[in-house]
Amino acid sequence: MALAKLYLFDDKRSILHAVLGFFSAFLLGWSLLVLVIFTAYEVRENENPTATLGDVVEFLIGYVYGLAFLVWLALGFYI
Secondary structure: OHHHHHHOOOOHHHHHHHHHHHHHHHHHHHHHHHHHHHHHHHHHOOOOHHHHHHHHHHHHHHHHHHHHHHHHHHHHHHO
16 A cells, blocks of 8 residues: 555656556557557656556556546447
8 A cells, every 4th residue: 555655646647647547548459559659658667667567557547537538428328
């Protein structure tokens, strides 16, 4: 639990990671490519590996919220 406090949403760029994940969910099939590019970019940064993992988790959190929003929109069209 202490590591999550240190490396998840620890700076202002963390919000951008989540927003990028959210909007990449709208790309559906291409979102895997965005995830690979984002992960490669994060690995190339000279950063603590735990912080890099935290950035990828922030992206995935935004991605899950984006997918949930897409499902909510899709269900709204059928009601």
